[in-house]
Amino acid sequence: MEVSTVLQSLISGLTLGCIYAALGLGLFVVYGVTRVLNLAQGEFVMLGGMLTVSFCSMGVPLIGAILLAVFVTVLSGAFLYLFIIRPARGASGSTLAFLTVGFAFAIEGITLLVWGWEYRSLTNFLGSSSIHLWGATIFGQAPWVVGMTVLMVVGLFFFFGRTMVGKALRACADEPLGARSVGISIERMALLSFVMAAGLGAIAGATITPLTMTAYNVGIPLTIKGLLAAFLGGLHRAEGVILGGLLVGLAEALSAGLMPTGYHDAIALAILLAVFLARPRGLLPSRGAAE
């Protein structure tokens, strides 16, 4: 077992882990506030990437392209909540989840019609180049991905912990009745959660595209990975989701590098399954409130 191979697998795992954690966080934001499992989260990520590529190819500088992409994706997130989720208030969790699935299918089809099937790529932000370290390589865009996830995490902590709006969102998640009684509009908070998830997803999408490429059908596999991260971590704590994402990424990469090659996909998932069964309430203990 070569050290460089192990190191490379760790680097790969960390990078993938950050991507999956970002996806998991998007799921967490919506689920935490609305109890809706937004299975269209991957589509937000895909839209972010596709739109950024399009705007860049029109000559818009990268920052502007990303902002525009976020704006359009946020509109789609608002659409999802206002016209699809809110009218279905009171429906079962499964129904709400499958409403987002219908939305995801429609987004996929529209994207295919507008952009075609081709895969699109972006150059690394600021032209970052690879770093070579003890026989392993860190791709130029990888620090951006990790940094994006870190910023996302820090930003969410600050938002939920320090700002009035964030606290109101937390109140909705923990105690909807109480929140309403102090005048917090649940519908406004729900809309905000969808909008945030869409925006975060779009940023993630733009950031990962130089690394992974994007196309109309990358949404669903990404959603699945995000689900694994969120479920593993336990949907009740953001820190758990992040850990879950890292675990999914590391299992995938370390298996690919170190396990018998024909079996590494199965092994990675079996590891995750074992973790699920060992810690069904999530990787981290619940923070007090009964879940």
Added chain:
Amino acid sequence: MSVISTTKSRVASAYRLLRVPRPALVLLAVVAVLPLVGNPYVLSVLINIGLYAIVAMGLVLLTGLAGQVSLGQGVFYGTGAYASALLCLRLGLSPWLAMPIAAAASGLLAVPIGRAILRLRGIIVAGVTLTVNMVFYYLTISVSDLTGGATGLVQIPRLPYPKVLPYTTFVFYVTWLLLIVALILSCNIAASRVGRALKAVNLLGGGSEDTAQVLGMDVMHYKVLAFVVAAVFAGVAGSTYAHYTSVIEPHTFNVQTSVLVSIMVIVGGVTSPWGAIVGAALIVGLTEFLREVAPIILGGPTGAYELVAYGVVLVISLLFLPAGLCSLPARIEQWRKERRI
């Protein structure tokens, strides 16, 4: 004389043990004559509906009765298919013998998986069953000496059948007869003492386990039972599928199929086993309807448009009937009541 009357009374009491809902008999009659009007394509569509409906019906029992979400029916659909195919290809068994063995294999596989998973509560079960399905999918690709790998298995023998019928017609009868049997079984399970108790436990919501224990019910035992029944249903359908198409490959049994079956259950409704049939018919019917209609309205490749339309219809049908199509009569009742007031 006495032998005959004893037999008669035995049959009568057996019939009473198993209630056959009248609509099931009507369905049986319709099924019997359908091949006279439908062409092989229609019968293929109906076979697809039937197979999915069997898998979905297991899920209706699991979700509607035992309150467990599962994204893992694909595992048992696949186990039934691969087990049946391998028993015929490697051991030379007759497909008619392989089918019940494969169904039993699915059921047996469900026992340890169910015991491990079903002690978990809530939405996490969806995540775990999803992972199990993914492991299964990757294993069918990895263990290629056994399963044929990503290419799958070919030349799976057909079910021996009377040559007077075309094979498609024969498989149609087999599928829908199996479906009707599954339907009758499901209705009886739902109406049974166990079924009603499970529903009561389920309806009370997440904290129902405690109530159940107070009532003296071993909920876990019945949840695993429901899981096994769902697996057996899926296994039977998988086996039929393998002998119908003669070619199976891993993608047919992956997460995508589990999600599709879940969509059928949601669209049809979990309140009744009929929901499985209605949901399967709606989803497959919708896909074929779009395939028929889209090229007439638009020219050229219409696949992307069909995908958009499919998503839109799914959203609209869930917005109008969030509890599925089987809740329509209840909704009509409610609407009528509201009008009277």
Added chain:
Amino acid sequence: MKRTRGRTIALVLCLALVALAALPGCSSGGDSDTYKIGFIASQTGPYTALGLPAIDGARLVVDQINAAGGVNGKMLELVLYDDKGTATDTALAAQKLIEVDRVPTVACITATGLSHGMVPTLNENKTPGLIMSGTGLIDASLGAWAFKPTSSEKDYIPLPLGYLKDDLGVSTCAGMIENSGYGEGGEHYLDLVAPTMGITVVQKQHFDPAATDMTPQLANIKASGAEAIFIWGSGPAGALAVKQAREMGIMLPIVTTPAQASSSYMESFKQFYEMEPSLVSIDSKLTMWQQLPASDPDRALCQQFDEAFVARYNRHPAMWEAIGAQFIMFIADGLDRANPDLSDIVKARGQLRDAYEQTANLSLFMGTHTMSPTDHYGRIVHKEVLVTYQDGRKVLVKTMTD
């Protein structure tokens, strides 16, 4: 009781839907004025990269033939169905084409594994059809009604292997194999053929078609000491693997299968494809015909198609467009010789099948085919080429006859 009424309604709904499903059965497809060609391809799903370009290529040829008066005075008509990348939809599309649209022939451009499912359907329903399987593993079991006028890797794998051995002096290689039917076929023939050509496969790594990070696998390959890498797949991961290998500082010669030669990857990964040693891909003559000598009989065919394609679609055609096109060319050739009697579709299908079997020396983009009762693949001339990348263009490296 409410529940009984509910169930009756459910039943009625069932029957209504059944009736709706029966409606297509009523519309008849029998048409004596046009040759309907059933065309199943991935318009959505994981294989749109194969299906949509193939449809474009097919449509161009259909329009060209119709503009020139059709075949036997009849126009060609494509009946397009989406296989969505699943076996069940492929089968249903085929059934519909055969029973409802009553087409004389079916073309199936889809992933290797899915097209194998078509073989029993075609043979069962006695309808002559073309399948696009990339692997030679199926060539012996096509049956009486399935034909394969396209490539088998067993025939073109000596090309890159010969290049590695004779031109580069390489004697060991590593395989990056996709977890798909196509990848499995490639792995099988790589293991079979490479030793006979003096190359040892010292390492094999596998990847998912949709994988986004193959650095662990590439690290294993780097550590194995292999002198060259074979990337075998049809999904996007193969192209990403090239980029990632180069970024990791792996500067070994890399050979890829045709899917990685698509122009969208060429543009996105230009600097990595062109980095020395520049990437080598198996490709079709269509993408670099300008470099063929004037004496090459395929040059004119490729030029004509390329120019017509650019005029219509404003982009250059590549491998999958060529395969879609050549399927139509094969079918048109068969229709021309068979002149099938469309008033009796069963008879017409038999006539067309016989004509397909009598195809002789038909020059197509990927090869020349002569079919026979025992060989429904029948490729006698193999036209794959090896190309490399320079200044945004493809450059010919080696042909099958070099």
